[in-house]
Amino acid sequence: MDQINDGFNVTYLTFGGHVELHKYRFLYFTIMLTVYVLILFFNSTIVCLIWMHKNLHEPMYIFIAALLMNSVLFSTNIYPQLLIDFLSDKQIVSRSLCSIQSFIYYSLSGSEFLLLLVMACDRYVSICKPLQYATIMRQTTVNILLALAWLLPACQLVPSVVMSADLKLCSFTLNGIFCNNGLSKLYCMTSRTTYIIYGAFILLTTVFLPMLFILFTYTKIFIAAHRSCRDIRKKAAQTCLPHLLVLMSFSCLCSYDVIIARLNIYYNKTLHFIITLHIITYHPLFNPIIYGLKMKEISYHLKRLSVRFSLLIQRSEFSFMSK
Structure with a gap:
């Protein structure tokens, strides 16, 4: 059944x-589950390194930590809901929880764009x-920018959540594996015009x-770097290229999510399933790897941490062998 009503009249x-x-x-x-654990480990490791080392308490690294924390959220x-669905006989969710998941999904996606803008x-x-x-x-400026990056997308989405609460559902099967933009396709056509227009406005501004x-x-940065000395060009390449890599990958994945959901183009279920998994896996998993490898100071502290961890393992093995 697509719609299940219990004693509390909950729509699923x-x-x-x-x-x-x-x-x-x-x-x-x-x-x-392995991917989720790696996401938590990779992102948390770099965030902890930035928090622990005073030479990383600079705006650039604080914004990177905020971006990685955003990936964790x-x-x-x-992932928890997805993992439960994999083991469940029925892959269902209540309408209210689906709206909340969709709200958080697009709020954090908007925050990611604004954090990249701030960076x-x-x-x-x-x-x-x-x-x-x-x-x-x-x-003070850093704190204000971080607050705006997280609050603005959420505030913009509140009216759409209020509007969707009153919309009537004409379908109860979501063409996806979690709650996203495809939720708008379930509402009856006659009642969702304002909702769609407001969604386009959010897409434009966020x-x-x-x-x-x-x-x-970045165009201005590379023009200025090109006209400057070699050290400035090197600095621009080292600090800007990781941001550009993250921006391009995230933009492509978001474009797919919006276009497919809005235009209702589901040409191949298997391919759509694979790309959807890619959307929720790629940037949370590879952002910390990109910043860990490409940012010189973070890479240095990661190498020191790995050396300490290796020595700790060797000491533990030696102690065990001695016994």
């Missing part, structure tokens, strides 16, 4: 995007206006405008 939605779950449920569960919003502004000031950097990027500003900012 069915996830229809799983592929041969009855065959591969334990394989899916094992893989995604993003994953925690999706681009930080790099612009650092490279193009180095003498004014300490004055502009004070701790994604496209920040994207244009980020591209404009």
Whole structure:
């Protein structure tokens, strides 16, 4: 059944995007649980390194820590429910919980774009206006930017949540494996026009405008770096390329999510399932790897940590052998 009503008159939605779950449920569960643990470990490790070492208490690294914490929250919003669904006989969710998951999903996705925007502004000031950097990027400014990056997307989404609560459902099967933009396709066509228009407004202000500003900012950075000395060009490459890699990958995945859900293009269920898993796996898992390898100071502390961990293991083995 697509709609199940219990004694409390709760409406349930069915996830229809799983592929041969009855065959591969334990394989899916094992893989995604491993990925989730790695996401938590990789992101938390770099966040802890930034928190522990005073030389990393700079705006650039604070913004990186915020971005990685955002990835942890993003994953925690999706993975526990997904893991439960893999082991359940029925992949269902209540309408209210689905709305909450969708709200958090797009709120944190919007925050990711705004955090990347803030990081681009930080790099612009650092490279193009180095003498004014300490004055502009004070701790108060950093705190305000972080608060805005997390609060603005959530505040923008509140009206859409209020509007959707009153919309009538004409379908109860969600064409996906978690609650996302596809939820809008379940509402009756006659009652969702305002909801869709407001969704387009959010998309414009949270994604496209920040994207244009980020591209404009990095263009200015690379022009300034090209006209400067070799050290400035090296600094621009070391600090800006990781941000650009993260921006491009995240933008491509978000574009797929929006286009597929909005236009209702589901050409192949298996391919859609694989790409959906890619959307929720790629940037939470590889962002810390990109920053860990490409950012010189973080890479240095990671190497020191790995050396200490290796020595600790060797001492433990020696102590065990001695006994």
